[in-house]
Amino acid sequence: MLKIYGSAKSRALRTLWMAGELGIPYEHLDYLPRSAPTKTPEFAVLNPNRRVPVIDDDGFVLYESMAINLYLARKHCSALYPSELKHEALALQWSFWETDRLDRQITNYVNHSTGLPEAERKPAIAEAAWAEIVPAFDVLEVALGHSEWLAGPAFSVADLNVAGALYRALFLDLAKWPKTQAWVARCWARPAAVSVRKMRE
């Protein structure tokens, strides 16, 4: 059976959301980032980076949340995996784009503005992160002005991968980006997203 390593309070949230969309059974190894089980030699074999998520799909081990979701959607012949080559390319584009432009930036912004205990916050890190987030949201806003979804005519792994990474944006003021705000809300209103939020909160 598929094993998913990683707490819903981590980037494994995206993997758990995908598993919910697919309706597949899995064993959840609810490891928090940097927790003791991620420091074991056994875990280092699964992911030498010692990060979550990781999956073990009947012996096939894969890390990197975006790659995991693309793999799972394709493996299970899901409608979330675009059937057209160009839509598939867009799903790859948006997944790579998010990793480059928003992933660490959102984490840094939220941690250093509200998430960490006040004494540990570094306002300069939050400020630098926000300076990168603004142009990235501008890019999303333009794209969502052309199309309701990121890769083709319907919600797909592209939307899940980007919106999944924007969990923290649910608590940010996105009024400056109304299309992005509405799209984030649409994605997170899906039943699998609502369920995974409950696992986190």
Ligand SMILES: N[C@@H](CCC(=O)N[C@@H](CS)C(=O)NCC(=O)O)C(=O)O
């Ligand atoms: N690019 C990776 C990032 C994974 C990642 O950074 N995971 C965090 C938790 S959200 C982690 O395990 N951090 C542990 C550490 O930094 O030591 C992915 O998307 O899967």
